[in-house]
Amino acid sequence: MADTAPDETDEALLARVAWLYYNDGLTQSEVGEILNLSRIKVSRLLDVGRTSGFIQLRINSRQQGCLALESRMKQQFGLSDCRVIPESTVEDANMRIGQAAAQYLMQKLAPGDSLSVGWGETITHSVRMLGYTAKERGIGLYALTGGVQTYVEGMREANWHKNVNIIPAPLVVSTPELAKALMQEPSVASLMTKALEAEYKLVGIGGVSEGATVFKQDYLSPGDIDPLRRGGARGDILCRFFDRNGQDIALPLHDRVVGVDLTQLRASDKVIGAAGGPTKTTPILAALRGNILDILITDEPTALALLDAAEG
Amino acid sequence: MADTAPDETDEALLARVAWLYYNDGLTQSEVGEILNLSRIKVSRLLDVGRTSGFIQLRINSRQQGCLALESRMKQQFGLSDCRVIPESTVEDANMRIGQAAAQYLMQKLAPGDSLSVGWGETITHSVRMLGYTAKERGIGLYALTGGVQTYVEGMREANWHKNVNIIPAPLVVSTPELAKALMQEPSVASLMTKALEAEYKLVGIGGVSEGATVFKQDYLSPGDIDPLRRGGARGDILCRFFDRNGQDIALPLHDRVVGVDLTQLRASDKVIGAAGGPTKTTPILAALRGNILDILITDEPTALALLDAAEG
């Protein structure tokens, strides 16, 4: 009656299917014959494998993305590393950059390392893609801020299961006092320390417009946008807004956020920013000016726009 | 007039194509439109990428191969690691195992490591697949024996270019004296030392039959087979034949071989044996009994046969 550990068997089967199909170059029908599966089932298994990150594709080249652009970016903005993915007609920039971030991390993370993450669509995609690799290499995952819901959603599909450490608090609370109290709670404080000690910290970069995740997730109401803009806000990282030079803006909101702040990020190395798309140029540029990031992952048009803006 | 570094541009183009196709999920025609290539050309580029190892596919799972079998193998034969690839209808076992060996090494080799290799079809495949990764990570490559021709052939296609160190001597010379003299040559001796110091040593395992590479490459004549068999030879590694317990056989031939010997391999750790297929069971079993290998890469039927033979 007990479940026969469906994960286990599925994984073994998927591994076999993937090997036969990709490494041996058999057709899906042939794979099906060998393993007694219908062709369509093989097709679906492969699909699961690809979208879940179980089957991962690496491009073996220092020319991974756009090498020339990457070095210009590093030089111009004093980044320790940079990855630029090619232009494409595919709409979903978040998805694409999330994938790139996942691949970057898969290359860099060593067994036993840990990774801390912020939130946003891009980050969620990354985490999903990283799932299997992380499990295999025993990577620990830490949240950089409160806001359980967002993290849980992101990791539900990915199966990190163990060693996922989410800060047990909301992202934004109603009074500064409560926020302060929470951040002094041992269970919260210790996790935040751990998060800052992780080898890599992966954060998204948000814009100040209706589409941004902060607003969509109802952490802020659309009515808050205008005051923010007037206050000089050009973007946010982990719900901390900054001006065009990447300097903190004094906002009542900031005192009510539970999570790592920009000062802590600046002091920390290997902070990866992952963002791209036309709306993100301004926020990214501001974040770069403010030296918040050490590593940037973005796409070609955005990189070009950034260089343009910085040089002009 | 000058060549515009075809490698460079090809690589950049290939990287773009691969990204758009695999990561963005565009069709080949769409990729072609974006980059102004015909669909056919995209298809061909992708093919090049896959077969050259430029585009590499990873299966993200500890369940990579056949986990259960692998641990039985490790226990039974005292291996430090083992990889077993699934059964398949594909004929070319050497190719498949070579690929598996390459993948294993890609996972294990860190930047700046070095790798030494023997020869044979399986090894040649591995080296080819490893080409791009090796270049990217700056892996040094060393030959474990003389026999320039075999190595050069294997690495011609792969583009390791730099940091490839081939021992400047034939594999087999005509007199024991010459072999001895060569192995005392500084240029030869130093390379052999370096080869033994490499993080991983990858060797094939040969059988004693007409199909084996030693005979096909004319290092030995078919007439030599019978005497070898009668002398108890069950297989060879790096042209050193051993008996059913993996112990060295006293052969005049051995004194004429230029290269690392079995004693040195036994003393060295992280020696990877890569071999499989029905004809290889006997030689592999002997090598395992003789503790020559620390790591084995083989296929499912062979692993089962080995366990059968060892337990029975």
Add this chain to the structure above:
DNA sequence: TAGAGTGGTGAACAAATGAACATGTAATAT
């Protein structure tokens, strides 16, 4: 200069693949 060989290119086709739809089955609610 002609001719043979080589490498690259695209067209046409056949095979392989993915997506939409249809069916069946088991679990849940009414």
Add this chain to the structure above:
DNA sequence: ATATTACATGTTCATTTGTTCACCACTCTA
């Protein structure tokens, strides 16, 4: 008990893909 939903499996069809072939440009040789 029945309707309903969710889910898995299989079928069909349009699309996508790899392969084969013929063609062209170029080079090397006679």
